[in-house]
Ligand code: ASP
């Protein structure tokens with residue numbers, strides 16, 4: 001069995017009950033004999049809250065401190081999710097971006113991933129641990145904390161998938177797939193069963209917010225099969241490949 005990557009967005013993990021709900025998806029893959037790597041965002045609207053608290057102090061934060069502040073949310077998520085998994089009797093370990101490390105350029109607030117070192121992930125997987133990695137975070141070669149831009153955890157998930165040559169990357173979210181229009185706003189929107197990377201890029205460029213743009217570009221470049229699916233409903237999602 002291969003490596004499966006599962007990414008959970010903020011709305012999928014916004015409270016403790018939801019964190020335990022995500023564990024069901026993780027455990028299902030793990031118990032089926034797969035090696036499982038999980039990427040998480042910050043819980044709920046935490047990143048928005050950090051930004052508004054930042055604005056109470058300054059509208060022009062130094063880019064470095066902005067990233068130090070914004071990257072905090074994902075660290076909370078990884079620790080809590082591992083505690084949930086341990087509570088259920090599973091062996092899991094969390095990693096921040098800098099611990100992996102996920103090396104990026106120094107474009108604070110909108111950085112690009114340059115390199116991912118996979119040694120620690122592989123070592124933990126070989127010890128049969130579920131690996132939980134903070135999305136959105138990176139580190140420069142100078143040791144500065146960076147972030148990938150809003151929604152960047154999707155990009156972390158796909159980049160990690162590419163670096164591990166994962167079988168598939170599941171993006172769990174609060175919609176059950178990719179639609180031609182925002183299903184939260186339009187009742188007559190239609191869900192795609194399957195999409196090419198190029199079609200997905202076109203949808204993203206036209207404003208579809210379901211996936212981070214850079215994530216689709218990386219998925220295309222490294223041919224990572226992606227599935228966007230619901231955390232809450234047992235329905236088939238959208239396959240992008
Ligand atoms: N927590 C970050 C954000 O809210 C990254 C993400 O959720 O993907 O933008």
Ligand code: MG
Pocket residue numbers: 009151154210211212
């Ligand atoms: Mg998102």
